Amino acid sequence: MKGTVVIVGLGLIGGSLGLAIRREHPDATIIGYDRNEKEMRLAKAMDVITKESISLKEDVKKADMILLCTPVTQTERLIAEMSTWVISPQAIISDVGSTKKRIMQEANAFSRKGLSFIGGHPMAGSHKSGVSAAKAILFENAFYLLTPEPSVDKEAVDTLKAWLSGTKAKFLIVEPSAHDEITGMVSHFPHIVASSLVHQVKKYHQQQPLVSSLAAGGFRDLSRIASSDPTMWRDITMHNLDVLRELLIQWQEEMSHVVELLDEQNSEAIYNYFEEAKQFRDNMPILHKGAIPSFYDLFVDVPDYPGVISEITGLLAREAISIVNIRIMETREDIYGVLSISFQTEEDRRRGEACITTKTPYEVFIV
Incomplete structure (x- = not known):
């Protein structure tokens, strides 16, 4: 495909999308914008983009596709600002945020102007960050969730998929609220649990300093995602408060059940608890890329x-x-x-x- 793509935010996700688009559509013009000028220059040097943006407001006028690859809170602000700009009626606008309900509500400003906004969430990542970590293969076989505005026609969705075909991702269309419930369960909630495990060890470390040296194996793997960017996770959590609150209440009930099993000293019930968890996990398609970066x-x-x-x-x-x-x-x-x-x-x-x-x-x- 020929045309102009504008990528706003040249981090790991934006950079990887740029590489995937360039691989599949070598004749396309890809303009990159980032508040960090060093990241823009690096993206150009890495051939992630073909041009550095001089004026984002002017660049979006000629864009066939606009990808907002910024943290969710920043994406909200961008949508509010860009909805007042001149954008081609044929342009497709999408984002990559980990939450969708609030983003889609904000994006109503585009639909009121007759513009096509299709929410997006490529469910893949890495323990590394920045455009220097970008890879064209980052999204291969990963699920890429799309939440199009009700006013957006199928042709626009198909065009977006065509632009993103170089990702080799598996596209799924879901409702924004369903998206936030699913990712809340399999991504956002586990991050809170991982962070709480680290906090518990931190408290115990004051009594027994050796615990941090011995926290290897299972603890290391369970808590690894707690090392992710706290600013990003603060914003994601604030965007998905209702879902996470309900999940945490259910988690407290689950832990209360475990305490009951311990109080009862019922070895058979404890065995069944572990066995049921093992059987369910063993039947999950966990080898596919999901919301939590795989290692x-x-x-x-x-x-x-x-x-x-x-x-x-x-x-x-x-x-x-x-x-x-x-x-x-x-x-x-x-x-x-x-x-x-x-x-x-x-x-x-x-x-x-x-x-x-x-x-x-x-x-x-x-x-």
Whole structure:
């Protein structure tokens, strides 16, 4: 497709969308805008965009598609401001926010002017941030939720999907309120739980400092998302207050039930509680990308001698298998490896596992 795309916000998501659009539509003009001029220059140097925006207000006049890739609170302000600007009636406007109900209410300002606004949420991310972490493959096989305004016709939705076809994502259309309930359950609520776990350990750390050193294995994996950007999560939480309040009340009821099981000392009931959770989780399609960024980790049991890490990374490099993180596990709980390697995709992890298994004597584990 030919045309002009304006991307507002050149972070991980905006940058990755730019790369995906460029890959599929090399003849398109992609104008990027970010309040941080260094990010704009970096995006241009990385070929994420074809042009840096000089005047966003002027650039949107000629846009065929406008992508608002900013935090949800900032997106609200942008919509309010841009709805007073001159925008082509043929332009499609979308966002990437993790909440949709308030965004769609604000976007009524566009529909009153006859403009097409289609809410969007690509359910993929990374532990890294900024345009330097952008990848064209970030959204592959991820769910990309769309919440079009009722006044938007199917042709506009199809056009948006065509522009975003380079993401290789799976598009689903949902109601804004349903979107916020679903993502509240599988993304926003888990973040609060993860943060509360860290707070509990922080309090216990005052009595027993060793706890922070031993918080490995399961605790590390459960609490990892608590390291995400607090400003972003403050805004997401404020946008989804009603859903999160109800989920937390239900969580308190669930924990009260667990306390009852402990008080009763009913070993059979406690076993059933764990067994039902295991069975349900084992049947979930968790290998698909979801609302919480996935970490495809591989654990390798290696001997402690100089050069062993470079030996393994060298093997992966020769097979052109990219890794995003590598660390030595100083404390091992339920994990038999000492070297932890993180990959961008499940396919990369499978290739890495095959490479290390066939070319070294080391044992490899996935947990």
